[in-house]
Amino acid sequence: xxxxxxxxxxxxxSAYKGFATSVMFPTAAxxxxxxxxxxxxxxxxxxxxxxIETPEEKKEISVTGGFIEISENxxxxxxxxxxxxxxxxxxxxxxxxxxxxxxKAKRKNMxxxxxxxNELKKAVFELKSNxxxxxxxx
Numbered sequence: 001x002x003x004x005x006x007x008x009x010x011x012x013x014s015a016y017k018g019f020a021t022s023v024m025f026p027t028a029a030x031x032x033x034x035x036x037x038x039x040x041x042x043x044x045x046x047x048x049x050x051x052i053e054t055p056e057e058k059k060e061i062s063v064t065g066g067f068i069e070i071s072e073n074x075x076x077x078x079x080x081x082x083x084x085x086x087x088x089x090x091x092x093x094x095x096x097x098x099x100x101x102x103x104k105a106k107r108k109n110m111x112x113x114x115x116x117x118n119e120l121k122k123a124v125f126e127l128k129s130n131x132x133x134x135x136x137x138x
Contacts, residue, residue: 001055002036008050008061008077015061015082016052023075024051025068034075041070045077047125049085060085064125081122097123 003019023034026048045066052059066079100120 003055004034004036004038004073004075006052006075006077008063008079008082010063010066010079010082012081012083015063015079015084016059018052018054020052020054020075022053025077026050026063027068034070036073038070038073038075040072041068043068045079050077050082062126064122081125083126097127 001021003021006016006018006020006023007014008016021036025032025034025043026046028044028046032043045063045068047064048062050061050063052061061082062085063077063079064081066077066082069076069078097120100116100123103116
């Protein structure tokens with residue numbers, strides 16, 4: 001099978017780096033599928049799940065938006081937030097949600113409140129993506 005290199009980055013670090021046979025992305029124009037040899041493209045990524053298929057496995061990465069660059073059989077994704085969608089992250093997300101709610105309740109100051117609300121939104125998005133609110137198979 002033909003493969004291509006893909007890397008998904010966010011401010012938190014690398015969410016995925018490896019080789020894939022196909023990748024499906026949520027974009028502003030709809031879902032696109034990228035295969036080896038895809039034409040060069042730069043497009044906007046929207047919130048949703050990136051589905052990565054390798055010769056060995058399938059992976060899912062939840063993202064909140066960003067950009068995709070496809071060039072010379074390599075895909076680079078820069079996302080506002082990206083995390084693997086698996087149950088191992090569920091505990092961490094629940095902890096982040098609880099901490100954000102606790103900090104918000106204390107309302108230390110407006111600057112901190114804005115940062116807490118951002119973290120809460122990310123955590124809720126991540127939690128939803130891990131609790132089975134995924135697309136139904138057709």
